[in-house]
Amino acid sequence: xxxxxxxxxxxxxxxxxxxxxxxxxxxxxxxxxxxxxxxxxxxxxxxxxxxxxxxxxxxxxxxxxxxxxxxxxxxxxxxxxxxxxxxxxxxxxxxxxxxxxxxxxxxxxxxx
Amino acid sequence: xxxxxxxxxxxxxxxxxxxxxxxxxxxxxxxxxxxxxxxxxxxxxxxxxxxxxxxxxxxxxxxxxxxxxxxxxxxxxxxxxxxxxxxxxxxxxxxxxxxxxxxxxxxxxxx
Numbered sequence: 001x002x003x004x005x006x007x008x009x010x011x012x013x014x015x016x017x018x019x020x021x022x023x024x025x026x027x028x029x030x031x032x033x034x035x036x037x038x039x040x041x042x043x044x045x046x047x048x049x050x051x052x053x054x055x056x057x058x059x060x061x062x063x064x065x066x067x068x069x070x071x072x073x074x075x076x077x078x079x080x081x082x083x084x085x086x087x088x089x090x091x092x093x094x095x096x097x098x099x100x101x102x103x104x105x106x107x108x109x110x111x112x
Numbered sequence: 113x114x115x116x117x118x119x120x121x122x123x124x125x126x127x128x129x130x131x132x133x134x135x136x137x138x139x140x141x142x143x144x145x146x147x148x149x150x151x152x153x154x155x156x157x158x159x160x161x162x163x164x165x166x167x168x169x170x171x172x173x174x175x176x177x178x179x180x181x182x183x184x185x186x187x188x189x190x191x192x193x194x195x196x197x198x199x200x201x202x203x204x205x206x207x208x209x210x211x212x213x214x215x216x217x218x219x220x221x222x223x
Binding site: 092 | 142143145147152153154155156157160200202204209210211212213214215216
């Protein structure tokens, strides 16, 4: 079966711009989570969606937002980009959210 | 914030040897999971152990969980060069479906 697909793979943006990242989960998985990975802070939880509802949220500013569509596909948006937002953004899907997650290959965002 | 601390931070062994990584966490958990990451790519789920389990096996992997000490260990037996990667523990607490990751162990397996 197809894995978790994240697009785009790489992205370069300028400070102040906004960006939208996309994630297609494994078919049948209803839980989609997003994580930010940086060398300094490691893997940090952003938010989790289940059946189009945000179920959990991490400690990130309101510039980070997300949504989930009826087909479970998810997007995350970062507005007013800062240099510190440069990171690998990982999406993960799970059937229920209480079992193991399947991760995508990530989107590497560079803010210049 | 990170729930888990892993040690060692880095581990270098030869092919055929066993590798043991440890994870400590701070709060009560629902389950603990181990993941592998190759060169900054996506994470691969290795094994999940629930709070009422003490040991679990999957192929060459053996995971133990000691909830009284809030610690877990991952043992990889008969390591191969292909096992070279970073390994992370992640905890899920209560009914929350978010994972809190540890700092990771970088494993290098040489021929």
